[in-house]
Amino acid sequence: MNLKDLLNKKPRVLVIGGGVTGKAVVDFLKKFNCEVLLLDGKSKPNILGISYFPESTPLVSIGLVDLAIKSPGFKPTHPIISELKDADVPILSEIGLARYFFHGKIIGITGTDGKSTTTALTYHIVSKSFPKSKMGGNIGVPFIEFCQDDLDFAVLELSSYQLEDSDLLHLDISTILNIAPDHLERHGNMEKYLEAKKRIIDAENPETVFVTNKRLVDKLNLESLHFSGKLRLFGEAEDCGAKILLDEEIIITENFTYSIKKFSLEGKHNLENLAASILLCEAAGCLPENIESAISSFTGLLYRFQKIKEWNGITFINDSKSTNIHSMLSGLAGIKSSMPIILILGGKQKNEELLPLTNRLKELNAQVFLIGEARLHWEKELSVCLQDRLHVLENLNDAVKSIREKVNEIKAEMIIFSPACASFDQYNNFEERGKHFTDLVNQYF
Numbered sequence: 252m253n254l255k256d257l258l259n260k261k262p263r264v265l266v267i268g269g270g271v272t273g274k275a276v277v278d279f280l281k282k283f284n285c286e287v288l289l290l291d292g293k294s295k296p297n298i299l300g301i302s303y304f305p306e307s308t309p310l311v312s313i314g315l316v317d318l319a320i321k322s323p324g325f326k327p328t329h330p331i332i333s334e335l336k337d338a339d340v341p342i343l344s345e346i347g348l349a350r351y352f353f354h355g356k357i358i359g360i361t362g363t364d365g366k367s368t369t370t371a372l373t374y375h376i377v378s379k380s381f382p383k384s385k386m387g388g389n390i391g392v393p394f395i396e397f398c399q400d401d402l403d404f405a406v407l408e409l410s411s412y413q414l415e416d417s418d419l420l421h422l423d424i425s426t427i428l429n430i431a432p433d434h435l436e437r438h439g440n441m442e443k444y445l446e447a448k449k450r451i452i453d454a455e456n457p458e459t460v461f462v463t464n465k466r467l468v469d470k471l472n473l474e475s476l477h478f479s480g481k482l483r484l485f486g487e488a489e490d491c492g493a494k495i496l497l498d499e500e501i502i503i504t505e506n507f508t509y510s511i512k513k514f515s516l517e518g519k520h521n522l523e524n525l526a527a528s529i530l531l532c533e534a535a536g537c538l539p540e541n542i543e544s545a546i547s548s549f550t551g552l553l554y555r556f557q558k559i560k561e562w563n564g565i566t567f568i569n570d571s572k573s574t575n576i577h578s579m580l581s582g583l584a585g586i587k588s589s590m591p592i593i594l595i596l597g598g599k600q601k602n603e604e605l606l607p608l609t610n611r612l613k614e615l616n617a618q619v620f621l622i623g624e625a626r627l628h629w630e631k632e633l634s635v636c637l638q639d640r641l642h643v644l645e646n647l648n649d650a651v652k653s654i655r656e657k658v659n660e661i662k663a664e665m666i667i668f669s670p671a672c673a674s675f676d677q678y679n680n681f682e683e684r685g686k687h688f689t690d691l692v693n694q695y696f
Contacts, residue, residue, distance in 0.1 A: 319343070356424070383401065430470065465488045634696045
């Protein structure tokens, strides 16, 4: 399919999903004078020049279409997808559509945890050497909004949903940071989740650079993909291309020895994110001296283990971006077992094994406040390991208010909001949840 030729013929294009991504796709297609049709599960959006159909509309009622663009929020098993395939209608993702039009180089970043931090960090470093660069994808703005810009690099965070929907993206540089159970309600099992992540690898391109964790490389089984590119590993092992030396506070590559003393993010997991980012930026052609200089000026992401306040010797941490157990445990990895802390957990729980969480809670000197939908599912197991250290409340406001009442009695050194759950039981997204926590802390403390 020659997509540009097709769009120039003013085709009928069905956009599936009217969220941020879908609206960006609609705006892009309107530049080609396409007849745009929008299928969405919510109320009719305020977008001029389109035909709108409710989510349950069958294809026969929509009529023949020449092309469909699917937003990642719609499952691949949705009936409209099956109907489109039966009618031999080409289906593209927003990322796949944008890829056709982008002429610069792409750095693609995925993983269960750390991908937003690593994407932002990589963009921060790359943009110092290549100012004609932009960041987007699953973070910031959709790729489709800047895919026609004259850029040196696009630094893209790519979710498993986006990758699952995309054909081979032919990325110049890519990474899978780590893999842990997540989004299994969408993918079904870990094997399918991993397969979605592996679609980021341009395996048969000898010029591609693929970066991953030394601990993960065997699980990826690159031989089965006939991988012919350049593999770069990070970790603490001797044979890593970016070797992390914790005691010396350096990361060593074949090109340079990077001091990480001025790197502002705490935790071993963030040093792994940094090591991955260094390899990505070296592959992009950034000079090592420029990489090291940029490392010290990166301040991190909003709501990812972010220090928001100190009050009476207590540090408040906002980790609203912790949307699964693996992410929460990564953030807490640097917390010493002897430190008295208060931990706020809960939200919309995912299909994850609780044992890693309960094992870590047994080690910590923590009073745990459990909130949201998760309290209905986790209370029994958490009460076994925490006993009288577990406090169950309905929502975040109740938790922070209760902590204010008990704080002198508990004598914590740190109060950490790290939900280990999605936000959708009570919030639209983790950003809204994170802002609410910050507002509550400022209200009560």
